[in-house]
Amino acid sequence: MAAQAAAEKAAREAAEYAHAAREVQEAEECLQRGIQPVIIPMLDEIATVKTRVQYEQGHFHFAIAGVAGSGKSSLINATRGVENRNQDAAETGVVETTVTTGRYPDPNPDLPFGLFVFDCVIVLFDNRFTETDIAILTNCRRFQIPTYIISSKADVHIRNIIYKDGYDNDRDDVTVHE
Template sequence: MGAELSRIAEQAEAARRAQADHEEAEQARAAREAAEAQAREEREHAERLAQEVEEERRRQRVAEEAAERATIVAQQEQERRQRAREEENRRLHAEREAAQEARQAQTPTPEEYSAFREVIQHTEGFFHVALSGIAGSGKSSLVNSFCGKHNMDLGAAAVGANKTNFAVARYPDPHPSSRFVWYDVPGAGTLKVPDWNYFNDQGLFVFDCIIVVVNNSFTATDVAILSNARRFGIPAFIVRSKADQHIRNLMKDIGYNSDDEGGNKASYFARARDQYVAETARSIRTNLQEAKLPDQPVYLVSNIGLQAAVTGRASEKMLDEVKLLTDLGGAARRYAL
């Protein structure tokens, strides 16, 4: 009986150990499977990360390639535009040169020269001065001022709406000792007086001196006159007219109010005058450089100031009127030598 109990106990112990071994084996297997699953999950995660990294690199390469292509295209477009600009500049330069060449006055024949001298009644011992330029620049009023006249005086050159002549008008200086003869040349830029052949059509080559009257801007016609005067060896003066009007406009621009009795008019005038002088000189210098003409002074005058200078009266608002008369006198003396 005791032996039987002992055998049963041993069998129970063996069964328990077998169960424990089985459970341990199952736990080990579960642990292995869990480890394998974790390892597999980690591998898959790593693979996904690698794929994402590779995809990001691919997208970056695509973006870089696109950016590079865009840069190349932009550079090519910039180069194309630069070439187009250069070609346009060459074309414009060629057109300007062709236009400038077209504006060059042809050398007159002896018959043409004599005919125009007869038209202007060219007289030996006198200094014949043509006031030329575009229509509306103020030539007629300056002719009257050179003669010491007002626009409404008897025998004065017609101005503005009253002007109907389209031929050169002759005005001998009324001062008995003066050897100057002034000519009001029709303004260029109208249907009656085209600007493309102004110098030849108006016979400017027969004058002893040419005054180019400019107003608000320096035009191609003005350049053509100066260029042709230089070719023919005729002294030419650049005169900007209506200085008093331009200065008054600048005074308003910088704040002057004529209704303000307390305003410092003299101070505003001085500021506007200095600005007007500087801007005009800079503009004319730039235009002469672009036209490949040598630098020369520009005389800033007003009709009132010039008339005062001609008649020997003083004016605080004069600019270059006296200098202009002095330099014209010097040109006349050199002509007489």
């Protein structure tokens, strides 16, 4: 009996090892094709991140995500009604400015403002939608987090298009016919 139990245990361990080896091989093949692995956080990891971002039950927590320079800090300041020069504003600049995740309280305490611990994620992009943006949206869908996609700096893009097409506001002699 002991020999049979030992043989069954060895067979189980060999099958588990073979399964793990196949998973590693599949993951390596995916990485070679540019497919990023899916990492599902454990409950203790979720709790750790909630503590780090000062998550408070009963508040609405949202994240603004996007590539460097897309206007995330400016959107945070505009949403909070804070001018960029204000000492409580998210720092902005023409080069990558914000290098750490921050928490910005709502200047109006009567309205509670509070990737997988947030109640909502806003993905901000400026002139092109990137693989990073797609990865953020894919993970939000995986965790069933509502997302909103916002195109920033539209005024700059419109101005550039108008300039490129040679629009001259001094020649606004278009007549409207009714």
